[in-house]
Amino acid sequence: MQSKIMLSNRHAHLTAEHITALFGAPDALTASRDLGGNLFVSAESLELRGPKGSIGNVRVLFPARNYTQVEIFRADAHVLGVKAPLRESGDLRDAAELTLVGPAGSVTVPCGIIAWRHLHIDAEEAAKNGLENGEIIQIKCGNERALIFDEVLVRYAPNGTNVIHLDFEEGNAAWVNNGDYAEIIKK
Amino acid sequence: MQSKIMLSNRHAHLTAEHITALFGAPDALTASRDLGGNLFVSAESLELRGPKGSIGNVRVLFPARNYTQVEIFRADAHVLGVKAPLRESGDLRDAAELTLVGPAGSVTVPCGIIAWRHLHIDAEEAAKNGLENGEIIQIKCGNERALIFDEVLVRYAPNGTNVIHLDFEEGNAAWVNNGDYAEIIKK
Numbered sequence: 001m002q003s004k005i006m007l008s009n010r011h012a013h014l015t016a017e018h019i020t021a022l023f024g025a026p027d028a029l030t031a032s033r034d035l036g037g038n039l040f041v042s043a044e045s046l047e048l049r050g051p052k053g054s055i056g057n058v059r060v061l062f063p064a065r066n067y068t069q070v071e072i073f074r075a076d077a078h079v080l081g082v083k084a085p086l087r088e089s090g091d092l093r094d095a096a097e098l099t100l101v102g103p104a105g106s107v108t109v110p111c112g113i114i115a116w117r118h119l120h121i122d123a124e125e126a127a128k129n130g131l132e133n134g135e136i137i138q139i140k141c142g143n144e145r146a147l148i149f150d151e152v153l154v155r156y157a158p159n160g161t162n163v164i165h166l167d168f169e170e171g172n173a174a175w176v177n178n179g180d181y182a183e184i185i186k187k
Numbered sequence: 188m189q190s191k192i193m194l195s196n197r198h199a200h201l202t203a204e205h206i207t208a209l210f211g212a213p214d215a216l217t218a219s220r221d222l223g224g225n226l227f228v229s230a231e232s233l234e235l236r237g238p239k240g241s242i243g244n245v246r247v248l249f250p251a252r253n254y255t256q257v258e259i260f261r262a263d264a265h266v267l268g269v270k271a272p273l274r275e276s277g278d279l280r281d282a283a284e285l286t287l288v289g290p291a292g293s294v295t296v297p298c299g300i301i302a303w304r305h306l307h308i309d310a311e312e313a314a315k316n317g318l319e320n321g322e323i324i325q326i327k328c329g330n331e332r333a334l335i336f337d338e339v340l341v342r343y344a345p346n347g348t349n350v351i352h353l354d355f356e357e358g359n360a361a362w363v364n365n366g367d368y369a370e371i372i373k374k
Contacts, residue, residue, distance in 0.1 A: 073359065074359035074362065075355060075356075075359055086331045086332065086362065117332070144273045144338065145273060145304070145336075145338060145357075146337035146338045147334055147335060147336045147337050147338075148334060148335040148337065149332075149334045149360075150333035150334050150335065151331065151332060151333045151334075168262060169262075169356045169359040169360050170332075170360040172260065172261035172262055172356040172360075173336075173356050173357040173359075173360035173361070174360070175261065175273065
């Protein structure tokens with residue numbers, strides 16, 4: 001099976017309380033891009049600060065969630081001077097403490113993770129391909145920097161979804177672009 | 188066979204003429220680190236400029252070479268606004284034109300490449316493992332972000348060498364650090 005690749009830049013998910021603290025009001029964020037599925041990239045941005053450095057121009061994916069989570073690159077953890085764990089979205093065990101700075105204020109919270117690469121696929125399409133929620137698969141990307149990603153998590157997603165989520169460091173290591181296709185390999 | 192991983196940051200190799208143009212004299216560079224094999228990382232740095240952006244604090248590997256080559260990350264090419272090809276060191280076909288800015292002046296030259304990952308190994312050790320100069324192998328990295336790099340070039344190197352060269356984007360995609368070991372797989 002082939003699936004489409006979506007590459008993630010560093011980004012933040014915020015609670016309504018933290019949107020208010022950083023941007024002044026729970027509805028302060030405006031969309032610069034519509035990602036589909038009622039998910040938007042903010043026009044506004046925040047800055048991340050850690051003990052060793054800072055990274056500006058970080059966008060928020062909204063609407064609000066019931067947890068604040070910042071997904072950074074492994075290189076960012078080095079710049080910020082924090083240890084960020086590799087985690088599935090929503091799993092904030094041992095998340096790195098970061099200070100988020102917005103135009104209206106700042107908050108310091110354990111929120112920094114590095115995203116665990118995964119395949120988002122609807123249950124029916126998964127079943128057709130012999131895949132199950134929680135399974136670990138491989139993804140083969142073929143090009144100048146061909147490689148096989150191991151330890152890729154399968155996660156059920158709404159109907160019609162069939163997307164591989166990688167971050168830009170993973171995408172660059174494989175020399176792939178947003179919208180490229182890669183081959184799913186059952187282990 | 189296991190080989191040690193060496194991760195490269197972005198860096199420049201310069202001709203004596205360009206060292207003079209950027210830093211004022213052919214012997215202007217001083218070593219901040221000794222990489223062994225008569226190769227040093229400069230204490231001094233230069234800035235890269237492209238049509239879309241700039242990147243500062245780029246170190247020079249010296250002594251001088253007979254060509255000027257800047258090895259950047261794929262993400263850097265995006266920041267700078269250039270197309271940089273994936274190349275073996277010394278192969279500057281279609282290299283991206285960059286402006287290099289030093290304390291004594293600047294030069295604009297086609298010099299930007301993204302390094303083709305490779306195994307540097309001495310001929311005897313290679314022969315023992317059935318490997319030849321120019322061969323393409325795979326490298327298996329096993330950890331949280333386990334993956335198998337394909338399209339890895341074998342290059343003969345001085346006696347006693349057995350090192351995998353990756354850049355930091357590749358290292359981060361595989362969750363490996365400088366000095367980690369990975370498994371060589373003959374295709």
